[in-house]
Amino acid sequence: MRSDIMKTGLGRAPSRALLKAMGITNEEIERPLIGIANSANELVPGHVHLDKIVEAVKAGIRMAGGTPLEFSTIGVCDGLAMGHAGMKYSLASRELIADSVEIMAMAHPFDGLVLVPNCDKIVPGMLMAALRLNIPAVVISGGPMMTGRFKGKKADLITVFEAVGKVKADDMSLEELAVLEEKSCPGCGSCAGMFTANSMNCLTEALGLGLPGNGTIPAVEAARIRLAKKAGMKVMDLVSRNITPRDIATLEAFKNAIAVDMALGCSTNTVLHVPAIAREAGLQVDLNLFDEISARTPHICSLSPAGPNHLEDLDAAGGVQAVLKQLVEGGLANPEVLTVTGEKLEKNLEDAVITDSGVIRPLINPHSPFGGIAIIRGNLAPDGAVVKQSAVDPSMLKNKGIARVFDSEETAIEAILDGRIKPGNIVVIRYEGPRGGPGMREMLNPTSALAGMGLDRQVALITDGRFSGGTRGAAIGHVSPEAAHGGLIAFVKDGDEIEINIPEKRMDLLISDEELARRKTAWNPPEPRITSGYLARYAAQVTSAAQGAITIDKKSAG
Known part of the structure; x- marks a missing residue:
C-alpha cells in the first residue's frame, strides 16, 4: 500500500504514535x-x-x-x-x-x-x-x-440577478424583489x-x-x-x-x-x-x-x-x-x-432510460442541431472567444452594432443601470482577462441587468473576462488575446462598428488597417492593478483563456 511508507516498520513508530494520538487503533492503521x-x-x-x-x-x-x-x-x-x-x-x-x-x-x-x-x-x-x-x-x-417558486413560477439565483434590472426598468417593485430574495434559493x-x-x-x-x-x-x-x-x-x-x-x-x-x-x-x-x-x-x-x-x-x-x-x-x-x-x-x-x-x-x-422526452429530447428533435457552446474567432479574437449560443436569442445571432467601451466591469454596470446603453450598442468590457483583471471576473451583473431591462435581445456584450453559467444573451467572453496582452480588444473605441456572426463563428472590428496601426502606436500596456499578494503572483504566471488560464512558472517554461 502507498501509505506503508508512512506507517509500516520500525522507523515509523513515531508516525503510528501520532495517528494513535487521534484515537486511531492499530487495526485502522493497518x-x-x-x-x-x-x-x-x-x-x-x-x-x-x-x-x-x-x-x-x-x-x-x-x-x-x-x-x-x-x-x-x-x-x-x-x-x-x-x-x-x-x-x-x-x-x-x-x-x-x-x-x-x-x-x-x-x-x-x-x-x-x-x-x-x-x-x-x-x-x-x-x-x-x-x-x-x-x-x-x-x-x-x-x-x-x-x-424556488415565485408567483407560481420557478425561480433561481439568476431570477434575482435579472430582477435588479427589472427594478431599474420599473417592471418590478422593491417589495416584490424582497419576496423573491426569500423564495429563489430554498436551501x-x-x-x-x-x-x-x-x-x-x-x-x-x-x-x-x-x-x-x-x-x-x-x-x-x-x-x-x-x-x-x-x-x-x-x-x-x-x-x-x-x-x-x-x-x-x-x-x-x-x-x-x-x-x-x-x-x-x-x-x-x-x-x-x-x-x-x-x-x-x-x-x-x-x-x-x-x-x-x-x-x-x-x-x-x-x-x-x-x-x-x-x-x-x-x-x-x-x-x-x-x-x-x-x-x-x-x-x-x-x-x-x-x-x-x-x-x-x-x-x-x-x-439508463429517458423518462421525460420534454426535458431530454431525442437526437432527431433537438433544440438545435449544434452544441450549446460555440467558439468565435475573427480579428477581435484570433485565438478564440466563447459564447453560450444555446442562450442567445435567434434575433441576436447575427448583429452589427456600435461599440460602447469600458475598461472595467464597474463602469459598464453603472452605464447599463443608468440607462446609457441603447438598443444597437455592443458593450465592450476589457482589461478583465486572466492577467489584466487579474483573475478574469465573471460578468453576471451586467448581463443580468441587460436581460432584466429587456435589452438582451438588442444589446450584445463582448469581454476578455468571462461569464457565469447563468448568463444569457449575446454575451461573448474569453476574448483572446486579452487587452492586457495587446489583443485587438485593447484598441476598440467608442463609436466603432463591430460585426458579430455566431453561425459563422466570427466577430470583427470594422476599422481600417491604417487606423488600427495608428492606435497600436499610441498604446501603452497598463500598469498592473494588483501588485502584491497572491493575485500579483497569479497575474505573473497565468496563461491566456484560450489555454485554460492555467498558471505556469514562466522561467521554467523558458
Whole structure:
C-alpha cells in the first residue's frame, strides 16, 4: 500500500504514535488510508452541507474496510463574490485548491482519495489534483439546489440577478424583489440551473470520475447520501484494483464529456476548466476540439438560464446517464471507456432510460442541431472567444452594432443601470482577462441587468473576462488575446462598428488597417492593478483563456 511508507516498520513508530494520538487503533492503521478532501464551509450554499456528505463517505469507506482521514480545502462563493473585487479571486482559487490537495496527498501518502466539492472552481480544482496525483480517486459532489417558486413560477439565483434590472426598468417593485430574495434559493446545494457548478458536476460524471447520479441528484435527497456511501465503498474497490484517474480520464473520455457539455448547454466556463484538467493528465484538449464536437452534437436539453428546466428536472428525466446513452446510440460518445464504477460506460448505461422526452429530447428533435457552446474567432479574437449560443436569442445571432467601451466591469454596470446603453450598442468590457483583471471576473451583473431591462435581445456584450453559467444573451467572453496582452480588444473605441456572426463563428472590428496601426502606436500596456499578494503572483504566471488560464512558472517554461 502507498501509505506503508508512512506507517509500516520500525522507523515509523513515531508516525503510528501520532495517528494513535487521534484515537486511531492499530487495526485502522493497518487498513488502506483514504484521504477525504472536504471543501465544506459556512459561506457557500453549495458547501454548507458537505459535512453530512463526508460523514456518509466515511461510512462507506469503513464498510469496505478502509480508514478515512478528512482534510479541508477552500471554496469561494461566486454569487457572493460577484460584482466587486472579490470575483478576481474566484478563478484564481482553482489553482490553490489543486495545489492544496496535492500537498496533503503527497505529505501524507494516502492509498486513495475521495474528493468532495460542489461549486465553481472547487470541482475543477479537485479534478486537476486527482489527475496530477493519479492515485485511486472518486469525486462525489454535494448536489444541486432545489428550484424556488415565485408567483407560481420557478425561480433561481439568476431570477434575482435579472430582477435588479427589472427594478431599474420599473417592471418590478422593491417589495416584490424582497419576496423573491426569500423564495429563489430554498436551501443548500449548487445553484439550481445549468450554471458552472452543475455543469462541472455533470461533466465529472460524464468523464467517468464521478458515479452515476453525481451531477443531478438533488442535495437534499436521501439518494445523495446513499451515493456518498457508495463513493466511499467504491474508492476501496479502485484501490484494490489499482485503477487510477488517468486510467479513466483518457482522451476518449474527455470527448464524451465535451459531447455531454454540448448536449446539455453547459456553462462557457467549461472551456476554461476542461483543458486545464486534461493538461494534468498529459492530454491536449483545445478550443478546436470543442468546436469540432459542438458541430456534430445536437443540443437536446434546455436548462436554466437558456430554458425552463432545472437540474431536478434533468435528474427526474434520467440524468446524465440517459443523455450519455442517447449520445452513444447516436455514435456521438464512446461506450468503451472505463469509469469509477470499475466498469466500462456501456455497462453503466444498461439501465439508463429517458423518462421525460420534454426535458431530454431525442437526437432527431433537438433544440438545435449544434452544441450549446460555440467558439468565435475573427480579428477581435484570433485565438478564440466563447459564447453560450444555446442562450442567445435567434434575433441576436447575427448583429452589427456600435461599440460602447469600458475598461472595467464597474463602469459598464453603472452605464447599463443608468440607462446609457441603447438598443444597437455592443458593450465592450476589457482589461478583465486572466492577467489584466487579474483573475478574469465573471460578468453576471451586467448581463443580468441587460436581460432584466429587456435589452438582451438588442444589446450584445463582448469581454476578455468571462461569464457565469447563468448568463444569457449575446454575451461573448474569453476574448483572446486579452487587452492586457495587446489583443485587438485593447484598441476598440467608442463609436466603432463591430460585426458579430455566431453561425459563422466570427466577430470583427470594422476599422481600417491604417487606423488600427495608428492606435497600436499610441498604446501603452497598463500598469498592473494588483501588485502584491497572491493575485500579483497569479497575474505573473497565468496563461491566456484560450489555454485554460492555467498558471505556469514562466522561467521554467523558458
